[in-house]
Amino acid sequence: MEQEPYPLVILGGGPAGLTAAIYAMRAGLTCLVIEKAVAGGAVFLTDKIENYPGFPGGILGPELSQRMEEQAKSLGAEFLQDEVTRVELEGNLKLVKLAGGKTVTSRALVVASGCQPNRLGIPGEDKFYGRGVSYCAACDGAFFRGAEVAVIGGGDSAVQEALLLSKLAKHVHLIHRRDQLRAIQVLQDAAQQAKNISLIWDTLAQEVEGEDQVKAVKLLHKPTGQKRSLPVEGVFIYVGGKPITGFIRHLVEMTPEGYIQAGEDCKTSVPGIFAAGDVRKKPTRQIASAVGDGCNALKAVEDYLLGL
Numbered sequence: 001m002e003q004e005p006y007p008l009v010i011l012g013g014g015p016a017g018l019t020a021a022i023y024a025m026r027a028g029l030t031c032l033v034i035e036k037a038v039a040g041g042a043v044f045l046t047d048k049i050e051n052y053p054g055f056p057g058g059i060l061g062p063e064l065s066q067r068m069e070e071q072a073k074s075l076g077a078e079f080l081q082d083e084v085t086r087v088e089l090e091g092n093l094k095l096v097k098l099a100g101g102k103t104v105t106s107r108a109l110v111v112a113s114g115c116q117p118n119r120l121g122i123p124g125e126d127k128f129y130g131r132g133v134s135y136c137a138a139c140d141g142a143f144f145r146g147a148e149v150a151v152i153g154g155g156d157s158a159v160q161e162a163l164l165l166s167k168l169a170k171h172v173h174l175i176h177r178r179d180q181l182r183a184i185q186v187l188q189d190a191a192q193q194a195k196n197i198s199l200i201w202d203t204l205a206q207e208v209e210g211e212d213q214v215k216a217v218k219l220l221h222k223p224t225g226q227k228r229s230l231p232v233e234g235v236f237i238y239v240g241g242k243p244i245t246g247f248i249r250h251l252v253e254m255t256p257e258g259y260i261q262a263g264e265d266c267k268t269s270v271p272g273i274f275a276a277g278d279v280r281k282k283p284t285r286q287i288a289s290a291v292g293d294g295c296n297a298l299k300a301v302e303d304y305l306l307g308l
C-alpha cells in the first residue's frame with residue numbers, strides 16, 4: 001500500500017531545518033527531516049559558538065547541534081538519513097527523490113539545505129581549517145583580538161568581514177587578485193578609510209603556512225612575479241559560496257548565484273515549497289537568522305496547509 005503523504009518534509013537538518021521541525025511538532029504537524037550527513041549542519045562543524053544567545057561563555061558546535069536535534073526528536077519529529085537528489089511536483093504533492101532510491105511524498109516542503117563556502121584550494125587551507133583558517137569572521141573573529149590577520153577576496157563579503165575584523169584585530173591585510181575591489185562603493189570607502197586595513201592588490205594567496213597554527217600566508221604579486229610570506233595568525237577566505245539547491249533548481253525561482261528567492265515569510269515561487277536558512281537569498285547567514293527562518297517558515301506552512 002502507498003504511504004500517506006507527510007504533511008511536511010524538511011530538507012536539511014541544520015538550525016533552520018531543526019527549528020522548523022520543533023515548531024511543526026508543537027503545531028501538531030507530523031514532519032520528516034531528511035539529512036544527508038549529521039544533524040546540526042554547519043554548526044556541527046564549528047568549534048565554538050559565542051554569538052548565539054543563551055550560552056554565556058559560548059557553546060561547542062557539536063553540543064549545540066545535539067541539543068537542537070534532541071529537542072526536535074523529543075517532540076516526535078522523524079529523521080531519515082539520506083541525500084535528496086531531486087524534487088518533483090505531482091499536482092499539489094511534492095515528491096522528494098532520495099539517493100537511496102526511495103521517494104518520499106509531502107504536502108508542504110521546507111528546503112533548508114544550507115550553503116557551502118567556496119574553498120581556495122591552496123596548500124594548508126584544509127590542514128589549518130579551525131586553526132587559523134576561517135570562512136566566517138562573525139563567527140571566529142573574536143579569537144583574533146589584537147592579531148595580524150589576512151582576508152582573501154574583493155567582493156562585498158570580503159570587505160564587510162575585513163571591516164568587522166578591523167574592530168578586533170591589530171591589523172587586517174585585505175588581499176585581492178585584481179587591482180580594484182568588486183565590493184559596493186560605500187564598503188570600499190570604509191575599508192580605505194580604516195586605519196588598520198591595508199589593501200594588497202594583484203596578489204594571489206598561494207599557501208597557508210604554519211606548524212600547529214597558522215603563522216603566515218605565502219603571496220604571489222602577479223605583475224612582478226615576486227613571492228613573499230606575510231606573517232599572520234588568521235586567514236579569512238571569502239571567495240563566494242555555493243548554496244546547495246541543485247535538486248530543486250528546475251522548480252523554484254533562484255538568484256543567478258543559486259540562492260532561492262523567498263522573502264522573510266520563506267515562501268518560494270511554488271506554493272507549498274518554503275526556503276529557510278542560508279539557502280534563502282538574504283543579508284545575514286548566521287545561526288540566529290537560520291533559526292528565525294525556521295520559525296517563520298512554519299507559520300507560512302501552517303497557513304498553506306489550512307488553505308488546501
Ligand SMILES: Cc1cc2nc3c(=O)[nH]c(=O)nc-3n(C[C@H](O)[C@H](O)[C@H](O)COP(=O)(O)OP(=O)(O)OC[C@H]3O[C@@H](n4cnc5c(N)ncnc54)[C@H](O)[C@@H]3O)c2cc1C
Pocket residue numbers: 011012013014015016017034035036037038039040041042043045046048049050051052082083084085112113114115117135136138139140244247276277278279285286287288290
Ligand atoms: C565554519 C563556519 C563557522 C560558523 N560559525 C558560526 C558562528 O559562530 N555563529 C553563527 O551564528 N553562525 C556561524 N556560522 C554560520 C552558521 O553555521 C549557518 O548560518 C547556519 O548553520 C545555517 O543554517 P542552515 O540550517 O540554513 O544550514 P546548514 O547549517 O548548512 O544545514 C544544512 C543541512 O542540510 C543538509 N543537506 C544539504 N544538502 C542536502 C541534501 N541534498 N539532502 C539532505 N540533506 C542535505 C546538510 O548536510 C546540512 O546538515 C558558521 C558557518 C561556518 C561554515
